[in-house]
Amino acid sequence: MASYLSPDTVEEGLSALASGRFRLVAGGTDVYPALRDRPLQDDMIDLHRIASLRGIAACAQPAAGWRIGALATWTDLLKQDLPPLFDGLKAAAREVGSVQIQNAATIVGNICNASPAADGVPPLLALDAEVEIAALSGSRRLPLGDFILGPRRTALAADEMVTGLFLPDPGAAARSAFGKLGARRYLVISIAMVAVTLVPDAGGRIGEARVAVGSCSPVARRLPALEAALRGQPARASELAAMVEATHLAPLDPIGDVRGTADYRRHAALELVRRALAECATLLEMPA
Known part of the structure; x- marks a missing residue:
């Protein structure tokens, strides 16, 4: 038993x-x-009785940012007053099953399940999330990209648990966006999804860019070549979108299945990246 x-x-x-x-x-x-x-x-x-695992709060350690406790749900995220940096993650939260699921499902559980189609992973990658891991022998942190090793596989040892996520604060001007394509509007596993975070510099150009794509590889992937190309560019929606080329999606390795062929996924991801960049840049152009 x-x-x-x-x-x-x-x-x-x-x-x-x-x-x-x-x-x-x-x-x-x-x-x-x-x-x-x-x-x-x-x-x-x-774990539901462990009070220290609840909540989403600003913190100063290991640097300025936010901590998402392991029991924080998607509904907790949606209800909390957070800066615009979290808009992309909140958009993903609305895509996680039904409202009933959002009320129970945890953000950390979404990454620990390590599904290639986990809605939370691309926006968390684009937010440079670190995974907080505890064991009796001590604690450690891993970048989310190093934590998820493959479908249903993580770097968590048998005697470890994830206690939360740390999201660094890139500054009040940072903006984020999320886009998803599925066979229908709601309650659907994605064909492709994209998350973008843009951080402007003092001159109004792109100081930092993070772009992540999910459902197009065994694990969600960042696009480093595109991120490098975006840095230093004017934060204008049409220009950033036009910069995206198929070669920038080289880290992706999509499969064909009942939801779409590999080629369809590549084309969908390309368009979603362009749209998410344009949306994010438009937010940067808007007065605060």
Whole structure:
């Protein structure tokens, strides 16, 4: 018979995790549907009672930014008053299943599930998110791009749990955008999705650009060549969109499946990148 534990602290959870092969559960919106009609076989640690894992808050360590606790839900994100930097992540939040799912599903759970089509991963990559990991032996941080290793695979060891995400503050002028293509408008697994963050410099040009594409590779990918090409360019929507070329999407490795062919995904990603850049640049052009 499977064991079920509901600890009150991270330390209690880590002690249990170190004692055997447990599965961590937060919102459960990926874990329980995967069971289908099968009974629960795995020993479970339910994290929902650990108060320190809740919330989204500004912080000063390891630098100025925000911490998203491991139990923060997509609804928590949507309801919180956050700067425009979070607009792309909030747009992705509205695409995560139904409102009922958004109420239960956690942002950290979305990355730990490590689906190639996880809606939260591209915008978090574009926000330079770092994953906060704890074990009894100590804690560590990993860039999100190093944390997700492949479909359903992460860098998390058996005795570790993710306690939150850290998002650095690039400045009040930064803006972000998110776009997704699916077979229908809502409640759909994406064919391709794109997230963009643009940070202007003092002269109104692009000081920093981050572009990430999901559902077009085993893991979501940043586009470093495009990011480098965008830096120093005037923040004008039409010009930035026109800069994007098919060669900039070289890191992607899309598959063909029932939702679309590999070529269709490449074309869709190219158009979504152009649109997201134009949207983000338009926001930069608007007066504060």
